[in-house]
Amino acid sequence: MARRRRKDDEHENHERWLVSYADFITLLFAFFVVMYSISQINEGKYRVLSSAIVDAFRSGNLPAPSTPGSGNANTMIQLPHTKPIATAVKGEARMRERQKxxxxxxxxxxxxxxxxxxxxxxxxxxxxxxxxxxxxxxxxxxxxxxxxxxxxxxxxxxxxxxxxxxxxxxxxxxxxxxxxxxxxxxxxxxxxxxxxxxxxxxxxxxxxxxxxxxxxxxxxxxxxxxxxxxxxxxxxxxxxxxxxxxxxxxxxxxxxxxxxxxx
Known part of the structure; x- marks a missing residue:
């Protein structure tokens, strides 16, 4: 009887580490899914943002964004106050030109x-x-x-x-x-x-x-x-x-x- 109980205990310990291993693999998979999702870039919105910033520093003619952000991880950050920034850049350029x-x-x-x-x-x-x-x-x-x-x-x-x-x-x-x-x-x-x-x-x-x-x-x-x-x-x-x-x-x-x- 003593020998049979020892074998049963050893069998139970062997199955327990498989459960831990499966939990670890599941967590690791979830981690990579999250990392992949937050690394995605909306190329269209990225190009719009880049063009808007260039326009702001060159001529100041930058339109305000017309659609609100969705808040998703792959959405570019909105620029809600670009008109005041563009106006300030434009005014400073005009002042320097006038002084010159x-x-x-x-x-x-x-x-x-x-x-x-x-x-x-x-x-x-x-x-x-x-x-x-x-x-x-x-x-x-x-x-x-x-x-x-x-x-x-x-x-x-x-x-x-x-x-x-x-x-x-x-x-x-x-x-x-x-x-x-x-x-x-x-x-x-x-x-x-x-x-x-x-x-x-x-x-x-x-x-x-x-x-x-x-x-x-x-x-x-x-x-x-x-x-x-x-x-x-x-x-x-x-x-x-x-x-x-x-x-x-x-x-x-x-x-x-x-x-x-x-x-």
């Missing part, structure tokens, strides 16, 4: 002070950028497009200051409504475009990259004064140089630089 252009305006004012004091040049700054308007008599002989006198040296100094920034620059030539017809310029369109192109070429020769520049000839269009008087026609014969704000360029249809146009 204000510094540039101060330097240009000193360089161009003789023309400003003589009433031949006006300059202002707004959200689009820096606007410089120069009467044609300060730059060109009548009916010609080659800069005269000391104007090439003055424009070269301006060009070196503009070369220090990265903004695009638009140069526009304007005339009055008096027709012109000679062997070189059949109409005011050719004359205005040639004058704008002449200044663009001078800027390029003094360090401004060509892809930042555009020359536009506008002839007698967009007058600033009445062409019925001599004084009004003199005001309309001008060259306009616009240093375009980078923030304005991103938000509007400002003509891209890097070319020449007659309109």
């Amino acid at each position: 252009l204000e510094t540039l305006t101060g330097g240009l004012s000193k360089t161009l002070s003789p023309l400003i004091q003589g009433g031949q040049l006006s300059m202002r700054q707004d959200d689009e950028g820096i606007h410089i308007e120069i009467r044609d008599t300060a730059l060109f002989p009548t009916g010609q497009a080659s800069p005269l006198g000391s104007s090439p040296q003055l424009l070269a100094t301006v060009a070196r200051q503009l070369a220090a920034v990265d903004n695009q620059i638009r140069v526009e030539g304007f005339t009055d409504n008096t027709p012109i017809r000679n062997a070189m310029y059949p109409s005011n369109w050719e004359l205005s475009a040639a004058r704008a192109g002449s200044i663009v070429r001078l800027f390029m020769e003094n360090g401004i990259a060509p892809d930042r520049l555009v020359a536009v000839g506008r002839a007698e269009t967009k007058p600033t004064a009445d062409n019925d008087s001599m004084e009004g026609r003199a005001k309309n014969r001008r060259v306009a140089i616009t240093v375009i704000s980078n923030t304005a360029l991103q938000q509007s249809d400002v003509p891209a630089a890097g070319g020449t146009s007659s309109n």
Whole structure:
């Protein structure tokens, strides 16, 4: 009897470890199932999140998420406050750009002070950028497009200051409504475009990259004064140089630089 009881005890101990082993395998399987489930990434939502973050830092145009998160383990985290973040980034970029252009305006004012004091040049700054308007008599002989006198040296100094920034620059030539017809310029369109192109070429020769520049000839269009008087026609014969704000360029249809146009 003693021997039979000992054998029964040994048989019971052998079956008990199998139960423990089965419990261990079950727990291990459950562990790997959980790890696998939380490691899954919703690729579509990941791409949306990545694109949204890039947009926020580049332009600030980031839409708020339209659908709430489901709360599941494989759902990407929602960004409920992206508009305030985008607005702050956008506002900071606009402030830095404005400060940069204000510094540039101060330097240009000193360089161009003789023309400003003589009433031949006006300059202002707004959200689009820096606007410089120069009467044609300060730059060109009548009916010609080659800069005269000391104007090439003055424009070269301006060009070196503009070369220090990265903004695009638009140069526009304007005339009055008096027709012109000679062997070189059949109409005011050719004359205005040639004058704008002449200044663009001078800027390029003094360090401004060509892809930042555009020359536009506008002839007698967009007058600033009445062409019925001599004084009004003199005001309309001008060259306009616009240093375009980078923030304005991103938000509007400002003509891209890097070319020449007659309109």
